[in-house]
Amino acid sequence: MNPLLVVIDMQNGFRTNSTEHVIPRIRSLIEAFRSAEKPIVFTRFINEPNSGYVRWIHWTRFMEAPEIDLVPGLAGPTDPVFDKSGYTAFTSAFSAFVANNAIDTIALCGVATDSCVLKTAVDAFERGIEPVVFADACANHRSEEIHQAALLILSRFIGKGQVRESSSVSSLLATAMQPV
Numbered sequence: 001m002n003p004l005l006v007v008i009d010m011q012n013g014f015r016t017n018s019t020e021h022v023i024p025r026i027r028s029l030i031e032a033f034r035s036a037e038k039p040i041v042f043t044r045f046i047n048e049p050n051s052g053y054v055r056w057i058h059w060t061r062f063m064e065a066p067e068i069d070l071v072p073g074l075a076g077p078t079d080p081v082f083d084k085s086g087y088t089a090f091t092s093a094f095s096a097f098v099a100n101n102a103i104d105t106i107a108l109c110g111v112a113t114d115s116c117v118l119k120t121a122v123d124a125f126e127r128g129i130e131p132v133v134f135a136d137a138c139a140n141h142r143s144e145e146i147h148q149a150a151l152l153i154l155s156r157f158i159g160k161g162q163v164r165e166s167s168s169v170s171s172l173l174a175t176a177m178q179p180v
Contacts, residue, residue: 001176003132004103005033005040006089008110008117010074013067014141019111025137025166026074026109034076036173039101041080042070043089045116051085087119090127098129105130107172109137114150118157125158133158134166 007026033040047053047062054060062068075081082094098106106124108117108131117138121131133154140146155163164172 001105002102003033003038003105003107003172003176004098004101005029005038005107005109006120007040007042007074008089008108008120008138009043009045009112010071010110011044011062011067012069012071013062014111015071016141018143018147019139019141022109022111022137022139023071023074025134029107029109029134029137029166029169030074032169032173033107036177038173038176039103040076041082041094041097042075043082043084043094043110043116043120044068044070046083046085048085087116088123089116089120090123103129105132105172105176107132107134107169109134109166111138112140112150113138113147113154114140118150118154121154121162122157131158131162132172133163134169135163137166 010026030040045062046068080097082089082091084091106129108121110117117133121133124131135151138147151163
């Protein structure tokens, strides 16, 4: 097993009262992956002037700093950051990273559970890469209700056993350390 921790869109603009509580859990996941010498990457959503978000949802945020900047203190200086203009982390650059590093498990945390986390988890599933969503290290920037609805859908899409608590990271990493 070769897991990758993907920290989804932990950006200043998504930092709200509804997301603040996941930051310490995300830090713990990062520390666990660093200790196990397993890779960690970050995604960063950047909206574009002619995007569907602008044209159909009329949402014009996340086009510049400081809103698009990552929450300070999470990413290390050598951690890859993949910019994306849509929901999924699976850009061509991210997909190449996953393939080049023979990643077979993607562990997800961050925001928003109902969009970018969900879409990335389902895309991993459909590519034959095991998705694991750390439910208590994810949030929706608007409400807990939306977060819980997304977890229900994720359990249906990728399997109940793939939606876990962050306290299970040690068992995930222990499995990764076992000889094949």
